[in-house]
Amino acid sequence: MNSITRRDFLRVTALAAGSAGLLPALTGCRTAQPASTRLRIRGANEDIRVAVVGFGGRGKNHIEEFNNMPGVRLAALCDVDQEILEREAKKFQGRSQPIQTYTDIRKLLENPDLDVVSIATPNHWHSLGALWSIQAGKDVYLEKPVSHNVFEGRKVVEAARKYGRIVQTGTQGRSNAALRQAYAWIHEGHLGKIKIARGLCYKRRASIGKVDGPQPIPPNIDYDLWCGPALKLPLMRKKLHYDWHWVWNTGNGDMGNQGIHEMDKSRWALGKAALSPRVFSIGGRLGYVDDGETANTQMVVHDYGDALLIFEVRGLPARTGATGMDKYRGEDIGQVIECEGGYVSAATAFDNDGKEIKKFSEKGDNHFVNFIKAVRSRRKEDLNADILQGHLSSALCHTGNISYRLGRQMDPDELHEAVKHDAAAQETLARMEEHLAANGVDLKATKLSIGPTLRMDPKTERFIGNAKANALLTRNYRKPFVVSEKV
Numbered sequence: 017m018n019s020i021t022r023r024d025f026l027r028v029t030a031l032a033a034g035s036a037g038l039l040p041a042l043t044g045c046r047t048a049q050p051a052s053t054r055l056r057i058r059g060a061n062e063d064i065r066v067a068v069v070g071f072g073g074r075g076k077n078h079i080e081e082f083n084n085m086p087g088v089r090l091a092a093l094c095d096v097d098q099e100i101l102e103r104e105a106k107k108f109q110g111r112s113q114p115i116q117t118y119t120d121i122r123k124l125l126e127n128p129d130l131d132v133v134s135i136a137t138p139n140h141w142h143s144l145g146a147l148w149s150i151q152a153g154k155d156v157y158l159e160k161p162v163s164h165n166v167f168e169g170r171k172v173v174e175a176a177r178k179y180g181r182i183v184q185t186g187t188q189g190r191s192n193a194a195l196r197q198a199y200a201w202i203h204e205g206h207l208g209k210i211k212i213a214r215g216l217c218y219k220r221r222a223s224i225g226k227v228d229g230p231q232p233i234p235p236n237i238d239y240d241l242w243c244g245p246a247l248k249l250p251l252m253r254k255k256l257h258y259d260w261h262w263v264w265n266t267g268n269g270d271m272g273n274q275g276i277h278e279m280d281k282s283r284w285a286l287g288k289a290a291l292s293p294r295v296f297s298i299g300g301r302l303g304y305v306d307d308g309e310t311a312n313t314q315m316v317v318h319d320y321g322d323a324l325l326i327f328e329v330r331g332l333p334a335r336t337g338a339t340g341m342d343k344y345r346g347e348d349i350g351q352v353i354e355c356e357g358g359y360v361s362a363a364t365a366f367d368n369d370g371k372e373i374k375k376f377s378e379k380g381d382n383h384f385v386n387f388i389k390a391v392r393s394r395r396k397e398d399l400n401a402d403i404l405q406g407h408l409s410s411a412l413c414h415t416g417n418i419s420y421r422l423g424r425q426m427d428p429d430e431l432h433e434a435v436k437h438d439a440a441a442q443e444t445l446a447r448m449e450e451h452l453a454a455n456g457v458d459l460k461a462t463k464l465s466i467g468p469t470l471r472m473d474p475k476t477e478r479f480i481g482n483a484k485a486n487a488l489l490t491r492n493y494r495k496p497f498v499v500s501e502k503v
Contacts, residue, residue: 064391066132067092069121069145072100072257074159074186075136079104081384082134088388091130094118097257098236119238121145125152132391135159136186140246140266143168144499146183146403150175151503155391157384159186160280161272161410162403164246166291166477167490168499169407169414175503176396176403184387184399185406187280193380194363199285199353201374207365208356212324212440213285215278217270218341218348221312221331223304224259227252245497253307262308264421269310270329271413278351280401280409282325285353285360290474291411292318292325297420297467298431298445302457303332313452313464315444316416324440327416328448335454342451345370411477418479418488419467426466428459434466 066082066089068075075095083090090108095101096119108115118124125133125148133149134157135142143163146156150172162185163169176183189195202210230250233239237256240248246265253259261267271279299314312331317324334342341348345361353360358367363376381389383400390398426434428449435441452459471480479485493499 063087063089064131064388065089065091065129066134067094067124067127067130068134068136069094069124070135070137070141071095071104072097073136075134076104078134078136078157078384081382085384085388089113090115092116092118092124092127094121094124096120096238096241097234098238099234120241121148125149125154130154132157132388138242138260138266139268139272140164140260141244143172144245144497146172147175147499147503150179150181150183153179153181155182156403157184157186157387158403158406160276160406161268161413162406163410163414164266164268165488165490166411166414169410170477171499171503173404173407178503180394182387182390182394182396182399183403183406184383184390185280185401185403185409186383187277187401187406187409188383189277189281190284190401190405191380191383191386192363193378194376195281195284196380197376197378198360198363198365199287201365201376202285202353202355202360203287206374207358207360210286210323210353210355212326212354213282214344214352214354215275215282215325215327216344216347216350216352217275217278217328218330218343219270219274220333220341221262221270223306224262224308225254226306227254231256243494245491245493245499247492248494259308262310264309267310268413268417269314270312270331271310271314271316271327271417272410274349275327275329276410276413278349279325279327279412280405281351282327282353283409283412284405285351286320286323286325288320288325289408291408291415291472291477292320293474294319294321294469294471295412295415295419296469297416297423298435298441298448298464299329299420300425300462300464302452302462302464303455310417311420313448314416314420315441315448316419317438317441317444318412318416325412326440326444327412328444330448330451332451332455332457334451336456344447414489415470415472418485419470420465421467421488422470422484423465423467425463427463431464431466 068078082088101117105117133154135145136159146158149156261273295318297316299311301312314329316327334340345352347361350362365373386400396402470485
C-alpha cells in the first residue's frame with residue numbers, strides 16, 4: 017500500500033487531503049443573511065452555547081456530555097416527539113439554566129445566540145440537519161453515519177468548507193489514542209504489509225415483528241417533520257423509533273448503525289483517503305421473517321488494489337438458543353488488521369500464531385472535548401474526526417449496501433463459483449455459511465443474495481457504467497426537505 021510515515025500518520029491520522037467531490041450541491045434552510053457574516057468567535061472564557069437535536073437514543077449522551085463540560089452551556093433542545101422533548105426539558109426545571117425547546121429544527125436555527133448544533137436524529141435527517149445548521153452559521157457535531165446516501169454526505173463536506181464551519185463526526189474511535197499508536201506502529205512496518213482491514217459487527221438483532229397493515233402514528237409526534245427528506249410512507253412496523261434502522265427509506269442497516277464505527281477504524285488503519293475502486297456484497301435477512309428490509313447477515317468486500325477492507329455483519333447469535341455472539345480473533349464488535357507478519361485486534365498486536373507482541377494503551381481526549389477545542393481554535397485540523405473522514409467511511413457503508421440491494425439470490429454452489437477467484441471472499445463466505453447453519457438456516461431453501469461487483473471512480477464518487485447503482489447514490493427528496501446541488 018502507499019507508504020505513510022509515522023510522523024504523517026500521527027499528525028493527520030489519515031486525514032484526507034484530496035477526494036474533492038464532483039457530486040452536485042444544495043440549497044439551505046431560510047437564513048436571514050449569509051452565514052459568513054454572522055460568524056462569532058467566542059473568547060477563551062466565554063461559554064459555547066449548544067443545541068441538541070434528536071435524543072430518543074444516542075442524543076441523550078450528547079446532552080449529558082455537553083451539559084457537564086466546562087466552558088459549554090446547553091441552551092436548547094429540539095425533537096419532533098413532544099413526549100421525548102418534554103421529558104428531557106423537565107430535567108432542567110428548577111435549575112438556574114434556562115433551556116429553550118423546539119420541535120422544528122428550522123425554528124431553532126433562527127436563534128442567533130446558538131454556536132453549536134449537535135445532531136443525533138435518525139440517519140435520513142443527518143445530512144440535511146447538518147447542512148441547514150452550517151448555512152445558519154453553526155458548528156456541528158454530527159452523529160454517524162453522516163449521511164443516508166453518498167451524494168448528501170459530500171454536500172456536507174462542501175458546505176463545511178465553504179462556510180468555514182467546524183464539523184465533527186460522531187465516530188468516537190478516532191479519539192482513541194491507543195488505536196492511533198497501533199496503526200502508526202503498523203505503518204512503520206513491524207508486521208509487514210497490510211493485507212486485510214476487517215471490520216466486525218457481530219451484534220444480536222432480534223426480529224422486529226410483522227404487522228398486518230399500517231400502524232397508527234403516535235399523537236405526540238409530528239410525522240411530517242419526522243419523515244423530513246425521506247418518503248412519507250405509512251408506518252409498516254410496530255415501532256416508529258429505533259427500528260427505522262432496518263428500513264431503507266430511513267436507515268442503512270447495521271452497516272450504517274454500529275458498523276460504521278468499525279468501517280471507519282478499518283479505513284483509518286489502511287490510511288485510505290478515498291472510496292474503494294471496487295466493491296461487492298453478499299448477504300440476506302435470514303433466520304426470521306419480519307418487517308425489516310436491511311440485511312442481518314452480510315459481508316462487503318472493498319478492494320483498494322493493494323489491500324482489502326472486508327466488513328462482516330451478523331445479527332443472529334453464535335448458534336440457535338445461544339445468548340452470545342461469534343468472535344473472530346477475539347473480536348465481535350471491532351476490527352482486525354491482518355498483515356503479513358501478524359495482526360492487530362483492537363489495540364493489541366499479535367503474531368500469526370496468536371501470541372501477543374505489543375499492547376497499546378495511550379489515553380486520548382474525549383471526543384466531545386476534542387470537538388469543542390476545535391470550535392475554539394477554528395482549525396478543522398484539530399478535529400479527530402473531521403466531516404471528510406465521516407463522509408468517506410459512511411460512503412463505504414452505502415456503496416456496500418448498494419451492491420447488496422442490486423443483488424440476486426443464488427444457491428450455495430453458485431455463490432462459491434462467483435467468488436472462486438477471491439480467496440479472502442471465499443474464506444469469509446465459508447465462515448458466514450457455518451454461522452447460518454449453526455442457527456438452523458438452510459441456504460438452499462432461504463438463499464443468500466450476491467450483488468454485482470461495482471467499479472467506482474473515487475475522484476467523482478460515481479460508479480462506472482452502472483446507471484442503477486448511480487441512482488442509489490442519492491434519493492428523491494421530499495419538498496421542502498431537499499438536499500440540492502448547490503451549497
